[in-house]
Amino acid sequence: MDPGNQKTSLEEFNSWNTDNLQHYLTMRGLTKEGTKDELVALCFSAGKLGLPVKPNQSEVLLDNVKCYKSILSYCDIPxxxxxxxxxxxxxxxxxxxxxxxxxxxxxxxxxxxxxxxxxxxxxxxxxxxxxxxxxxxxxxxxxxxxxxxxxxxxxxxxxxxxx
Incomplete structure (x- = not known):
């Protein structure tokens, strides 16, 4: 399954099963409700728009920790x-x-x-x-x-x- 290439064709999205389509949409913070044709259209649109995969909670937390440590080192404070x-x-x-x-x-x-x-x-x-x-x-x-x-x-x- 393509993780988000803007060149993915409508036909390729149409070949995916519903679970893969829903997963693709969920990873971009989009609704996963609708008929298969609606999901295909949403996936194709998201791909054409280049919508990025949203980071999960642990990735956001790791990024916040890195930023926090960077600020502490920049300020040289405990x-x-x-x-x-x-x-x-x-x-x-x-x-x-x-x-x-x-x-x-x-x-x-x-x-x-x-x-x-x-x-x-x-x-x-x-x-x-x-x-x-x-x-x-x-x-x-x-x-x-x-x-x-x-x-x-x-x-x-x-x-x-x-x-």
Whole structure:
């Protein structure tokens, strides 16, 4: 079975059984409902459009771990998840927080070459989602951990916002 060649012909898709057609569509995040003719048409269209195979959950997780480790190495800081003590709650530490502006975050993402995250940050900021995440309870208390005189880590517990 062809994993997604744009040159796959309609006749070739038509020769596939329903299970293979459904698998091809599922891997691209498309519906697998319909008659065989409808599935063939969807597969052919997806192939012509060059729709990519969507990564599975474990691939996304591995990619996130690589990105996380890359950011830690770029900043040369310890992994905040391994720091079990030395954290201060928001109320007692807010006066120690460094000033942080959207331009600081954008500059970091540009320097780091993470255009996708930069785009997301700018879009979310533009529609006020940053504040919305906080006000709807998506971000909970922020904790502060000093590393040295000029460096600290801020972290917050994040939960799925209430609808």
């Amino acid at each position: 992994d905040p998840l391994t720091l079990h003590s030395g954290w201060f709650d928001e109320k007692s530490s807010i006066s120690r927080w460094p000033p942080t502006f959207l331009s600081d975050i954008s500059t970091f993402l540009i320097d780091h070459g993470d255009v996708a995250s930069l785009s997301l940050v700018l879009k979310d900021y533009k529609v006020g989602k940053s504040n919305e995440y906080f006000t709807c309870g998506g971000l909970q208390e922020v904790f502060y951990h000093p590393l040295d005189k000029n460096t600290c880590i801020l972290k917050a517990n994040a939960v799925h916002p209430k609808e």
